[in-house]
Amino acid sequence: MSRLPSPAARPVLVAGATGFIGRRLVPALIDAGHDVQAMTRRPDRYDGPGTAVGADIDDPDALFAALDGCAAAYYLVHSLDRGDFVARDAAAAEAFGLAAASAGVQRIVYLGGLGDEQDDLSPHLRSRQEVEGLLATGGVPVTTLRAGIVIGHGGASWEMIRSVVERIPALAVPRWALTRTQPIALADVVRYLVGVLDLDDQQSHTFDIGGAEVLRYVDVLSRVSALEGRPSIVVPVPVPSTRLAALLAGQALPLITGVDGRTIRSLIASMKNEVVVRDDSIRRVVPFEPMGYDEAVLAALGERARARRAS
Template sequence: MQVLVTGASGFVGRRLGPELEAAGHAVRAMTRHPESYAGAGKAVHGDVADAASLAAALAGCEVAYYLVHSLDAADFEERDAAAARRFGRCASEAGVQRIVYLGGLGDDADELSAHLRSRREVEELLGSGGVPVTTLRAGIIVGHGGTSWELTRQLVEHLPAMITPRWVRTRTQPIAVDDVVRYLVGVLDVEATVGRHFDVGGPEVLAYADMLRRVAVIEGRWMPVVPVPLLSPRLSSLWLSLVTDVDAQTGRSLVDSMSNEVVVRDDTIRRLVPFEPMDYDAAVLQALGERAAAARGKSAPKPARKGA
């Protein structure tokens, strides 16, 4: 199958390309800078802001993976909406049979943050041209290089103690990046996933505070977490930008979302693409191992998996 991967050099995309090739698919890796791309697949130029480049990148593809978002811009909602609408139209004109999108968890009955509302809007706009969209909705994705994971790791490593807002009590269901990729690849072989959305998560539901404590234990640190109820989202994002390398705009978008519980409500995907996801500690250990290997210029070994 001819498959286009947008965001091919990003956190998820650079892991997805090799797995798609291993599954026998022909991969086109869409990037704004194909001359410097060194990952899996054939590099093709494409920019979600440029319809002409999208038409060329999508030509002849049966499936397109959409792994693009722009949290670091103040107008990210408008940018992402325009990009999704454009991509959906170009995919339809190119005869693409399916779009696969990685979105975000969150209960539609809640007052969702701007970030999570945008993810839902993108789902709809990608399908506005008539191409069926398969959406996998995830919460925090644990893996070396992921923004939410890096924020977690850096908070643990940079602070002797955490004075935190109330969002540390919010529940989430983190998932290892390798498991996200397994779902993204797996849905291609299951006709029942076409045109549907699915919640994906790891086996554990944890509060953010529990996640921080677990990372601290794994790293051999002791870090008390003390919630402070009056720390505003703006102050929280500025604080994050001071103690981590996450910029203030991205931090604000993430902090706003941390008031929303992001847990799996429907585990149908577990039956359609069956395997045993990694637990949180295993995902953390793999992420730390990948970081250490990257610092040495090597690839970290993959852990043994159950249910493969």
């Protein structure tokens, strides 16, 4: 795979610049020497780095205007908190891919979800993989990074884990607690996203990304408890995961975690699927040692503490 010798002169657009990943990615791209256009529906309220550009994923004309003149575009958009998220995300991805092609964008970079395509994937994970193909509708090469749980302050999966551990000392979970997953630190996700931007072979690529450890979900929960010095009991029980998802996504858990109930249901339904790195070729494209789970958790807890002190 060839690489550009230096950051491109044309700007890079980040769709989803104000989201969990986007607000960390934009400054990292700027630090790497890129001119960044931060796409947002409310540019007058944007106070982050880069140049704010107003566009809505549902407005093709605005999308074209935002993408026009950009060398590449990051797609970090999803609507998991909507009941019709599968259809909405499919339509949005196709529209973005077509607009990017019309605007002359040379590459789209997308953060998707891990999961074996041959597995009976949850609607959430199946949708994330469907989006990969739809972004390529216009013929622009798409670089996809597939990740599992991203450990970082403000991320829905992480906040659900942290809040459950801190507020529910004894938790009964279904057999998916023994399913394997490969969490990755937010900082490592951003590092991979920046690192793949300068691929210049005019081909689409799909890379699995993950942290240094493969864990069971029961370990994901119990190790947070241990790091925080909290007594916690996590017991796998033979309860159907769909039933538990409905129970947990009722009124209590959204209040405890601050995560939308629909999002909680989708995330829990995805925990039946093993999400681990099966192809580590990304390690040769963007070579570095990813964080271990404990280090990632401590970084997320530290960022939360700093944010609370600043508020």
